[in-house]
Amino acid sequence: MTVVSVSMPDELVERIDEFAETHGYTGRSEVFREASRNLLNEFEDKxxxxxxxxxxxxxxxxxxxxxxxxxxxxxxxxxxxxxxxxxxxxxxxxxxxxxxxxxxxxxxxxxxxxxxxxxxxxxxxxxxxxxxxxxxxxx
Missing domain, CATH: 3.30.70.1150 (ACT-like. Chain A, domain 2)
Structure with missing residues (x-):
């Protein structure tokens, strides 16, 4: 799997980490993968x-x-x-x-x-x- 670096404010990283923990994700990478898939699929409604x-x-x-x-x-x-x-x-x-x-x-x-x-x-x-x-x- 390719590793991608992303720059973002500390507050957003903290919110993502908290979200991952609260919702049972294995970590922020899993949150980013799901969010990316959802964003890309958003306008692909046939x-x-x-x-x-x-x-x-x-x-x-x-x-x-x-x-x-x-x-x-x-x-x-x-x-x-x-x-x-x-x-x-x-x-x-x-x-x-x-x-x-x-x-x-x-x-x-x-x-x-x-x-x-x-x-x-x-x-x-x-x-x-x-x-x-x-x-x-x-x-």
Whole structure:
């Protein structure tokens, strides 16, 4: 098995180690392998391929981290054919939330979410994807 070195903040390493111990993993490598498999499989849902999709992407970041807000603005403009709506809001005393509504195909949505996740200093990125033709069937 190949050994891979990863740089990350001490706090995150501590959280991963605690997670591994609490959930019965043999160590952090097992946690990373499972997380990597889940991330790579996330957008490989055959039911979503070749369909018109809607996605909602929510990004949280610290109010004082203006580089994230600027990056979100650039992503919105760079993907204006995909971004159907965008909403920015202040949450609490120190946080901002950026919400994107996307309409498009799986590959475009996946690429957009990947770029959002790769943005330095985001605190969380959450999203959901739904085929547009299934919206009326959801209860």
């Amino acid at each position: 039911r979503l391929e070749d369909r018109d999709l809607m996605a909602v992407v929510t990004v949280m970041f610290d109010y004082e981290t203006t580089s994230v807000e600027e990056k979100m603005m650039h992503l919105r403009h760079d993907h204006e054919g995909l971004v159907a709506a965008n909403f920015h809001s202040h949450v609490g005393d120190h946080y901002c939330m950026e919400l994107f509504v996307l309409e498009g195909r799986l590959d475009a949505i996946s690429a957009f979410v990947g770029k959002v996740r790769a943005t330095k200093d985001t605190l969380s990125v959450d999203y959901s994807v739904l085929p547009v033709d299934d919206i009326g069937m959801v209860s």
